[in-house]
Amino acid sequence: MIRVAVAGAAGKMGATVCDAVTGAGDMELIGRADPALGTTLAEVLPNVDVVVDFTRPDTALANALECVAAGVHVVIGTTGFDLEPLRGASGANVFVAPNFAIGAVLMMRFAAEAAQHMAKAEIVELHHDRKLDKPSGTAARTAELMAQASGSPPPPIHSVRLPGLVAHQEVILGDLGQTLTIRHDSIDRAGFMPGVLLAVRKVGSLTESPVVGLEHLL
Numbered sequence: 001m002i003r004v005a006v007a008g009a010a011g012k013m014g015a016t017v018c019d020a021v022t023g024a025g026d027m028e029l030i031g032r033a034d035p036a037l038g039t040t041l042a043e044v045l046p047n048v049d050v051v052v053d054f055t056r057p058d059t060a061l062a063n064a065l066e067c068v069a070a071g072v073h074v075v076i077g078t079t080g081f082d083l084e085p086l087r088g089a090s091g092a093n094v095f096v097a098p099n100f101a102i103g104a105v106l107m108m109r110f111a112a113e114a115a116q117h118m119a120k121a122e123i124v125e126l127h128h129d130r131k132l133d134k135p136s137g138t139a140a141r142t143a144e145l146m147a148q149a150s151g152s153p154p155p156p157i158h159s160v161r162l163p164g165l166v167a168h169q170e171v172i173l174g175d176l177g178q179t180l181t182i183r184h185d186s187i188d189r190a191g192f193m194p195g196v197l198l199a200v201r202k203v204g205s206l207t208e209s210p211v212v213g214l215e216h217l218l
């Protein structure tokens with residue numbers, strides 16, 4: 001059994017992760033850390049193999065460093081913070097994914113391929129209005145992958161924040177007399193859970209750390 005604790009357990013993603021871990025036959029939910037629940041990360045770290053972090057951009061890095069220092073692997077879904085300080089952290093493994101939905105990973109792959117063949121592109125990312133970071137981690141990662149693949153500068157990103165949305169992205173590519181639109185929609189947070197559980201199962205056996213992107217586990 002993999003012993004798991006969730007940081008941000010009272011949040012929208014964290015609560016969904018708690019349910020998914022509880023429902024997984026090979027995992028045990030040991031702790032729920034969240035200021036809203038009156039429980040700190042330090043309280044749940046003993047006797048845990050993996051922490052899953054869906055918190056806030058201003059706390060995810062400190063949480064991850066705390067986990068690694070305690071020898072606990074960490075799976076990070078929080079977006080909008082600098083990953084650089086994680087590169088020197090040793091003691092346990094770190095896995096980060098800006099998007100745990102398989103459809104979003106495919107969207108990024110297809111966009112990178114299309115960017116090699118079409119003249120220009122722009123990205124429109126649309127999220128619920130309580131999202132703290134802008135642009136989204138998924139859009140930033142898509143732009144990075146497209147730039148790497150095409151050798152061109154990263155495409156511009158447009159951010160829309162409205163109630164009613166969950167997480168959506170369109171990559172629009174344009175060329176002479178034609179456009180191509182690649183679109184992904186997350187309509188339920190349950191869609192992220194197979195990717196999160198996969199990362200929990202694999203983070204302990206990574207041969208390097210940090211690893212960024214669900215595509216590396218598929």
Ligand SMILES: NC(=O)c1ccc[n+]([C@@H]2O[C@H](COP(=O)([O-])OP(=O)(O)OC[C@H]3O[C@@H](n4cnc5c(N)ncnc54)[C@H](O)[C@@H]3O)[C@@H](O)[C@H]2O)c1
Pocket residue numbers: 007008009010011012013014033034035036041054055056057059063076077078079080097098099100101131132133167192
């Ligand atoms: N990678 C992905 O696939 C993916 C998908 C959706 C959302 N996200 C990201 O996940 C993060 C969380 O999103 P959300 O919608 O669940 O937010 P949310 O605001 O609903 O939840 C965040 C929770 O973190 C808690 N928290 C704050 N500081 C904490 C700390 N130091 N330790 C533990 N918990 C703490 C808050 O009290 C809150 O309950 C955001 O960065 C969002 O962009 C990533």
